[in-house]
Amino acid sequence: MKLIIQIPCLNEAEHLPTALAALPRSVPGFDTVEWLVIDDGSTDDTRQVAMACGVDHVIGFPRNRGLAAAFSFGIEESLRRGADVVVNTDADNQYDAASIPALVAPILSGEADLVIGDRETGSVAEFSPIKRALQRAGTSVVRSISGLPVEDATSGFRAYSRAAAMSLVITTPYTYTLESLVQAGNSRLALVNVPVGRNDSVRPSRLFGSMWGYVRRNSIALFRILSYYSPLRFFWTLATVLGLGALAAWAPFALDFVREGRSGATGHMQSIILGAVLAISAVQMFALGVIADQVSSLRQIGIRNLRETRELHYGALHARAGRPTTLPGAWDAPTQGTSAAPPQGTSAAPVPPTPTDAAAAPGEGATRPAPGAAAPGTAAPGAAAPAPPAAPAAPGASRRT
Numbered sequence: 458m459k460l461i462i463q464i465p466c467l468n469e470a471e472h473l474p475t476a477l478a479a480l481p482r483s484v485p486g487f488d489t490v491e492w493l494v495i496d497d498g499s500t501d502d503t504r505q506v507a508m509a510c511g512v513d514h515v516i517g518f519p520r521n522r523g524l525a526a527a528f529s530f531g532i533e534e535s536l537r538r539g540a541d542v543v544v545n546t547d548a549d550n551q552y553d554a555a556s557i558p559a560l561v562a563p564i565l566s567g568e569a570d571l572v573i574g575d576r577e578t579g580s581v582a583e584f585s586p587i588k589r590a591l592q593r594a595g596t597s598v599v600r601s602i603s604g605l606p607v608e609d610a611t612s613g614f615r616a617y618s619r620a621a622a623m624s625l626v627i628t629t630p631y632t633y634t635l636e637s638l639v640q641a642g643n644s645r646l647a648l649v650n651v652p653v654g655r656n657d658s659v660r661p662s663r664l665f666g667s668m669w670g671y672v673r674r675n676s677i678a679l680f681r682i683l684s685y686y687s688p689l690r691f692f693w694t695l696a697t698v699l700g701l702g703a704l705a706a707w708a709p710f711a712l713d714f715v716r717e718g719r720s721g722a723t724g725h726m727q728s729i730i731l732g733a734v735l736a737i738s739a740v741q742m743f744a745l746g747v748i749a750d751q752v753s754s755l756r757q758i759g760i761r762n763l764r765e766t767r768e769l770h771y772g773a774l775h776a777r778a779g780r781p782t783t784l785p786g787a788w789d790a791p792t793q794g795t796s797a798a799p800p801q802g803t804s805a806a807p808v809p810p811t812p813t814d815a816a817a818a819p820g821e822g823a824t825r826p827a828p829g830a831a832a833p834g835t836a837a838p839g840a841a842a843p844a845p846p847a848a849p850a851a852p853g854a855s856r857r858t
Contacts, residue, residue, distance in 0.1 A: 460484055460561065461514075461540040463493040465527035469548035470501040476547070477510045479554040486565040487542070493534060494548075497527040514538065528633045532622050536771045543617045552576075552614040553654030560616045563649040570621040570646040573607055573638075574614030574653035583657065595675060599635055602679075602687060603642030608650040610638060611675075621646050623764045628685070629678050639682050643757070688753050692746030699739035706732035 462480055466473060477492065484490050494507040496517030507515045516534055518526070528545065535543040542561050546552050552574060563569035578584060578592045592611065599610040611634050617625065624644050627633045641648060683691040710725035 458487045458541045458565075459489045459491065459539055460487040460542045460544065461491050461493050461535040461538060462544045462546060462557070463495060463528075463531035463535055464546055464548045465495045465497055465524055465531060466499060466503050466507070466517075466548040467497045467521060467524075467527075468499045468501045468503060470499070470503045470506045472549045473503060473506050474510055476550040476554075477507075477512065479550060480546075481554065481557055484558050484561060486561070491538065491540075493531055493538070495527045495531040495534070497521050497523070523630050525627050525630055525633045525636075529625075529627045532617070532625055536619070536622055536767060539771075540622070541619050543619075543622050544615070545617075546614050550656050553656060556614070556651070556653035557616075559651050560614070560653065563651065564616055564618045568647065569649035570618045571641050571648045572616040573609060573648065573650050574612050575609045575650045576612055576614075576655045577652060578609060591672060595635075595679075598679060599638055602683060603639045605638060605642045605648045606650065607638055607648060610635060612653075614653055623767050624760060626760055626763060629681055631674050631678050635675065635678055636682050636685075639686050643686050644760075684749065685756070686753065688749030689746045692742045692749060696739045696742035696746065699735050699742060703732040703735035703739060706735060 464473075464476065469476075473494075480492060482490055491513040492511075493514045493516070494504070494512045496504045496507070496515065498518045498521035504515050504517060514534065516530065518530070531545070532543060542564050544557055544560060546554065546557075556574060560572050560574055563572050578589055584592070592609075596607060596610040600607050611632075613634060621641065621644075624646070625637060625640065627636055629636045638648075706728045709728055713725065
């Protein structure tokens, strides 16, 4: 069993050593515990500091792409590295790393696919009353949308089983916390909340400049998530509201028509026009709901296909014990600080294959067989049949070390 602890970073050279020093190197139930740092286009020495601190895998982007992209890239890399459980935490040491064994325990016992570290925000003295109220309101909305008993929707301290990570697809550019919960609810994953410790903040949050900026961006994220995952509920609710507005606009004309007949129902041209506009809009929202629901069905099929593709691809990579490749536009630093990371705006150069490569894909430079060895694609007498070739690297991707 392998546990990978991932940390998305942006200019965290100052605080990263403290967070790494608190991370465990062994966790009950796991044979291997590895650390993964995702550098989201930092302009300081974050990646060099990570390698100097003994991080097992340091990857990143040439420029900043946002927290959601860094988190998603970390999940993909953890799957490539054969993780059975992935724990996500912050680089500013906000979460108590001593809670990691408790965080992964429900997954090890088969009780949960996804575990959320509950900060118990209602009792955090550092949060203002307004922030506590907004946290409760936002969590209630996510709980209603997802159908999961989540207690701290914005907590980034969470653990994913391999099956849950395989199903994860983040599309919102701002943050992954809300969409991943709604998606888990749609996938019928089991969620467990675990109370976790919290350390004092060492810097203001970089996700938003003010409280109202945080509310605005999360509101937009929820709007998109609702239209993605509950289109009938979303658009038909809008259609109902617009339809009620149309009836209200027509009410004065209807009342006068009933009481005084056609001759008395005059002077309501503005409300009649308004009611007609609202009624047409309601019909449009109803039709959009039907269309969006069909698109959502196709999206679910796509997610299932993606999961099957991941299982086939990552399973083959893990079986061959080779060097998986990075995503296009990303770089992968060598582990343990063996050489410097590529400069900003460049990708790592391909690493030449070694004689120990199990099977080089076409275009990767297969090694010549040693004298007396079987020719490529054939088995030596009495030996097992060769394994099928692995999938070729993505265009523009670099070889890993």
